[in-house]
Structure formats: C-alpha cells, structure tokens
Amino acid sequence: MSIVAENISLHIADFDLLRNINLSVEAGVVTVLVGPNGAGKSSLLKVLTGEMEPTRGSVLLNQLELSQWDRQEKANLLAVLPQHSVLNFPFTASEVVGLGCIPHETGYAKDQKITAEALQVVDASYLQRRLYTQMSGGEKQRVQLARVLAQVWLPSQHGDQFLVLDEPTAAFDLSHQQMTLDIVKKLSARGVGVLMVLHDLNLAARCADNLVVMNGGVIEACGSPDNVLTEQLVSKVFNVQATITRHPVTDTPLVIT
Amino acid sequence: MRYLSATALIWILAAVLPVVAIVSLSLGTVSIPFQKIIETLVYAFSGNAEYSQINSIILDIRLPRLILVLLVGAVLASLGAVMQGLFRNPLADPSLIGVSGGASVGASIVIVFAGGAMLPPLAGLSLLAFGAFIGGVISTLIVYRVATSSLGTSVTTMLLAGIAIGAIAGAINSLLSYFSDNQMLRQISVWQMGNLGGANWLKVTIMGSISVVLLALLPSQAKALNALLLGESEARHLGIHVQKIKRKLIFLTALGVGASVALAGLIGFVGLVIPHMIRLLIGPDHRWLLPASALAGASLLIVADSIARVVVLPAELPTGILTALLGAPIFVALLHRQREEL
Numbered sequence: 283m284s285i286v287a288e289n290i291s292l293h294i295a296d297f298d299l300l301r302n303i304n305l306s307v308e309a310g311v312v313t314v315l316v317g318p319n320g321a322g323k324s325s326l327l328k329v330l331t332g333e334m335e336p337t338r339g340s341v342l343l344n345q346l347e348l349s350q351w352d353r354q355e356k357a358n359l360l361a362v363l364p365q366h367s368v369l370n371f372p373f374t375a376s377e378v379v380g381l382g383c384i385p386h387e388t389g390y391a392k393d394q395k396i397t398a399e400a401l402q403v404v405d406a407s408y409l410q411r412r413l414y415t416q417m418s419g420g421e422k423q424r425v426q427l428a429r430v431l432a433q434v435w436l437p438s439q440h441g442d443q444f445l446v447l448d449e450p451t452a453a454f455d456l457s458h459q460q461m462t463l464d465i466v467k468k469l470s471a472r473g474v475g476v477l478m479v480l481h482d483l484n485l486a487a488r489c490a491d492n493l494v495v496m497n498g499g500v501i502e503a504c505g506s507p508d509n510v511l512t513e514q515l516v517s518k519v520f521n522v523q524a525t526i527t528r529h530p531v532t533d534t535p536l537v538i539t
Numbered sequence: 540m541r542y543l544s545a546t547a548l549i550w551i552l553a554a555v556l557p558v559v560a561i562v563s564l565s566l567g568t569v570s571i572p573f574q575k576i577i578e579t580l581v582y583a584f585s586g587n588a589e590y591s592q593i594n595s596i597i598l599d600i601r602l603p604r605l606i607l608v609l610l611v612g613a614v615l616a617s618l619g620a621v622m623q624g625l626f627r628n629p630l631a632d633p634s635l636i637g638v639s640g641g642a643s644v645g646a647s648i649v650i651v652f653a654g655g656a657m658l659p660p661l662a663g664l665s666l667l668a669f670g671a672f673i674g675g676v677i678s679t680l681i682v683y684r685v686a687t688s689s690l691g692t693s694v695t696t697m698l699l700a701g702i703a704i705g706a707i708a709g710a711i712n713s714l715l716s717y718f719s720d721n722q723m724l725r726q727i728s729v730w731q732m733g734n735l736g737g738a739n740w741l742k743v744t745i746m747g748s749i750s751v752v753l754l755a756l757l758p759s760q761a762k763a764l765n766a767l768l769l770g771e772s773e774a775r776h777l778g779i780h781v782q783k784i785k786r787k788l789i790f791l792t793a794l795g796v797g798a799s800v801a802l803a804g805l806i807g808f809v810g811l812v813i814p815h816m817i818r819l820l821i822g823p824d825h826r827w828l829l830p831a832s833a834l835a836g837a838s839l840l841i842v843a844d845s846i847a848r849v850v851v852l853p854a855e856l857p858t859g860i861l862t863a864l865l866g867a868p869i870f871v872a873l874l875h876r877q878r879e880e881l
Binding site for chain 1: 541627629762765766768769770772773775776777778779780818822823824
C-alpha cells in the first residue's frame with residue numbers, strides 16, 4: 283500500500299507552489315525529498331498529509347482518498363513531525379510522547395510502556411520527567427520525534443502506516459543524525475512507509491531507497507540515489523559545482539562541494 | 540520537575556473545599572457555631588428542618604449564596620483553563636472572547652434605559668441579569684463570526700477581535716455612564732465590581748444546571764485540549780476534529796461565563812490566575828487541570844466572598860475587589876518561586 287499523489291497542483295495567491303506532481307510513497311520504503319529552499323517540499327508534505335487541499339489532483343492513502351478517511355483511523359496510519367513546534371506549555375517529555383498515543387488509546391499501562399520505549403529509542407530516557415519548556419532545541423526535537431514514533435509504534439489494523447518527517451535532523455548533532463537514520467531504517471524494515479525532507483544530500487544518499495529531487499514546484503528527478511545524484515543535477519538544481527564520488531564505507535554516493 | 544502529583548493536589552483541594560464552605564456559612568452579622576450548621580444541614584437534607592431564625596439564615600440566605608459562589612468560582616476557573624488551552628496562551632482568560640465586555644454593555648443599557656433593578660423582576664431574576672447574559676452572548680457571537688472563515692476559526696484573529704469588541708464595549712459603557720445620573724452611575728460601577736449578594740435558590744438552580752452541562756461535556760474535551768497545545772495541525776494529525784472542538788468550547792465558555800456574569804457581575808482574576816497557578820503546580824495536562832482549577836476556583840471565591848461579607852460589617856464589599864486582592868499576592872509568590880528555579 284502507499285500514499286499516492288495523482289497529478290497534484292497547488293495554486294495559492296497567484297503562485298504555482300506545485301505543478302503536476304505524481305508521486306508514490308510506498309510502505310516499507312524510505313522516500314527522501316530534497317531540493318533548494320522554496321522548491322515546494324513543505325507544500326508537498328502538507329498536501330500529502332491532508333493539511334492543505336490541492337488545487338487540482340488527488341491524494342490517496344492506501345487507495346482511499348485522504349479526505350474520506352475517518353479522522354482517528356487516519357491518525358493511526360499517518361504520523362507527521364513538523365519542522366517547528368509551537369508547544370510552550372510545561373509538559374514533561376513523557377506527557378508529550380503520551381500525546382502520540384491518543385489515536386490508538388490502548389490503555390494506561392500500554393501507553394506508558396510505548397512512551398518509555400519511544401523515548402529510549404531517541405536517546406531521551408533521561409528527559410522523561412524534565413519539562414519540555416526547559417529543554418534544548420535538539421532535546422525538544424527528539425522528544426517530538428518520539429511522539430510521532432509512539433503514534434505508529436504498534437501496527438494498525440487499518441492498514442499500512444506512514445511516517446512523515448519534515449527536516450527531522452535540523453537541530454541534531456552528528457550522533458543523533460545517525461540515530462535518526464537508524465530509526466527510519468528499522469521502521470521501514472517493519473513495513474512502515476517513511477517520507478522525509480532532508481537538506482544534507484549525503485545523509486539523504488545514505489538512507490533513501492527512493493530519492494525525490496524537487497525544484498520550482500516540480501519533481502526534477504526521482505529514483506535510487508545512485509541514479510539520481512549526478513554532478514549535472516546538483517549543478518542544475520542547487521546551482522553548486524560539486525564532485526560526486528563513492529562513500530568508502532557505505533558505498534553510497536558522496537557529494538563533495 | 541514538579542513537587543506535587545496531580546491526584547495529591549486534587550485530594551487536598553477536595554478536602555479544603557468543605558472546610559472553607561462551613562467556615563463561610565458560620566461567618567456573618569450573626570456568627571453561628573459549626574456544630575449548629577452541620578446539624579441544620581443534616582436536618583434539612585433529611586427533610587425535617589423546623590423553622591427558626593438560625594435555620595432561616597443558614598438555609599435561605601447563606602446556603603444559596605455559598606452554592607452560587609462555589610459554582611461561579613468553579614465555572615470561571617475551569618473555563619479559564621479551557622480558554623488558555625484553546626488559545627495556547629497562559630495569559631488568556633474567559634473575558635477574551637468578548638463575553639464580559641458585552642455583558643457589561645448589556646447591564647449598563649438595562650440600568651440606563653430601563654431603570655435597572657427598579658423594574659419588577661421577571662420570574663425572580665432581575666432584568667439586569669437578562670441584559671448581561673444577552674449582551675455577553677451577542678458579543679461572543681460577533682467575535683466568533685469575525686474570526687471564522689472557510690478555513691476555520693483563527694484563534695489569533697479571535698484574540699484580536701476580542702480586544703476590538705472589548706474596546707467598543709468599553710466605549711459604549713463610558714458613553715452610557717456619561718449620560719447617566721448619579722444613582723445609575725453607582726449601580727453601573729457596583730455591578731462591574733462583581734456582587735454575589737441577592738443570591739436565591741432560583742439563581743442557584745440556573746447556575747447549577749449550567750454547571751451540570753459543563754461538568755458533563757468538559758472532561759471529554761481534556762485530551763483534545765492537550766493535543767491542541769502542540770499546535771492545531773499537530774492536533775489534526777492526532778485525529779482531533781479541531782474546528783468542532785473550538786466551536787463546542789467557545790459555545791460552552793459563552794454559556795458558562797455569560798451565566799456567571801449575569802448572576803454575579805464581573806468577577807475578574809479567578810479565570811486568569813487559578814488555572815495558571817494550578818499549572819505551575821501540576822503541569823498543563825487538562826485531565827487534571829480542569830477539575831483542580833474548578834475546585835481551587837470555588838475555594839478562592841468562597842474565601843473572597845466570606846471576607847467581603849464580614850470585613851465592613853454590617854455592610855459588605857463587592858466580591859470582585861477581594862478576588863484580586865487575595866489572588867494576586869499568591870500568584871506573584873508563585874511566579875517568584877518559578878523564576879528562582881529557572
């Protein structure tokens with residue numbers, strides 16, 4: 283199953299933010315969106331997650347139109363981590379992650395267990411009882427990541443699940459960037475479809491099964507990182523002269539600027 | 540870190556409330572010993588109270604007032620918590636959506652154009668109460684309409700529209716005051732200070748029914764309010780029907796605050812400060828914040844009202860003056876402690 287964008291266009295206040303986009307985000311696959319600022323990555327995420335209605339075209343989640351889904355069932359299938367969080371109330375980390383359990387509500391004890399496990403996965407167990415408002419940017423982002431992980435922690439009876447992350451690694455140090463890639467890989471191995479926006483092309487090359495390059499509201503290239511990442515493309519899309527070689531350990535494309 | 544668990548605080552508040560209530564019943568021009576109060580209440584509830592002057596003071600004067608005060612305090616404080624959650628702003632209070640401004644215009648219009656309380660009461664309620672309630676509901680509707688478009692209700696626009704409506708209401712109030720005589724002026728300003736005198740069992744019944752509606756509908760919104768603190772789109776992704784929740788909560792707030800203002804005048808501070816204080820103690824989880832705020836709001840208003848009744852015997856002060864005098868120092872102390880921790 284999949285999230286499918288069928289010929290989507292988004293037109294807001296005289297601007298074409300997205301033009302004729304066709305994209306399929308498959309379950310069990312890591313799809314990574316890259317592109318320069320203003321390429322339409324966040325707009326595409328908003329349309330794919332139902333936050334914005336496309337001007338034309340439609341979005342199907344597991345073959346059913348997004349707007350047709352029951353709210354709670356949809357929340358069990360699709361978890362979304364936004365770029366910025368506006369939470370400024372003093373919840374503890376456990377309470378924030380517990381909010382991710384709202385859609386499935388499997389009972390207090392089970393919610394507690396999921397919360398603790400999700401916090402451990404993002405290396406934030408030590409934050410459990412700390413107040414969100416007193417955490418550093420990276421700690422906050424890890425807690426939010428744990429929240430969306432908790433939302434799709436258990437498989438759902440309603441179908442394949444998807445996790446959408448908008449620049450999850452932006453506030454992370456090197457080790458937590460690596461941790462995020464590991465989490466994403468593990469989830470996709472379990473059958474969860476992952477869609478994320480990344481800015482670091484090398485990070486994208488290392489974890490993407492399907493790399494989607496956006497530019498000016500259209501999809502410029504799409505496929506495995508090996509095929510997509512060429513010097514020509516990087517120069518055209520990002521306007522940067524880069525050398526592309528192979529990573530000595532992981533044997534994935536390595537972009538050197 | 541928090542020092543107090545939510546359940547512990549709720550038990551403490553639940554234990555404090557009856558103590559405060561009985562002390563309040565005993566205080567007044569005639570002070571009545573606790574034992575006599577409990578005796579009278581037990582007899583009254585078992586349905587065989589005899590008539591005596593003391594019984595009459597307790598059952599006809601002090602008890603209805605106590606219950607009205609309790610309900611108004613609980614409703615204002617819990618709806619304050621609801622508004623702060625909905626607006627994601629700890630400085631929001633129930634008057635933000637225009638209820639209080641509209642209600643005071645409604646009250647002033649009745650006082651100036653209809654002679655206020657001089658008019659024969661309608662079914663036991665003064666015309667003033669009707670005017671205030673209608674004024675409050677109308678201004679909330681205006682604020683809600685202004686902030687609602689095809690994209691849903693914007694809480695930011697609502698906040699600003701509430702301020703604008705508040706300003707217009709203030710101007711109309713000043714205009715009405717300018718054209719009123721001394722007697723009317725005094726009535727308007729006393730009403731605006733909030734007064735719980737003149738409570739009767741009819742008022743208690745009205746406020747009680749509204750409280751029952753709120754009690755039935757608010758707890759089920761606690762989780763949605765928690766999710767809303769993350770942001771509206773985050774709440775939507777958690778399966779919450781955000782627009783429906785907003786409509787419901789704004790309607791309930793207009794109803795609850797409208798009724799409180801109509802029956803008790805403007806009582807400031809309770810709705811703003813009580814939820815804030817409770818949040819400092821046990822955190823923002825609305826499943827505990829709403830009941831704890833209700834209990835604390837009830838206790839605070841009972842204490843404030845008791846002091847208002849006895850401090851200048853045989854006269855009494857408007858209760859609204861006392862809520863701020865009592866609540867503000869506690870609030871400042873809590874803020875101070877919180878700053879030291881950071």
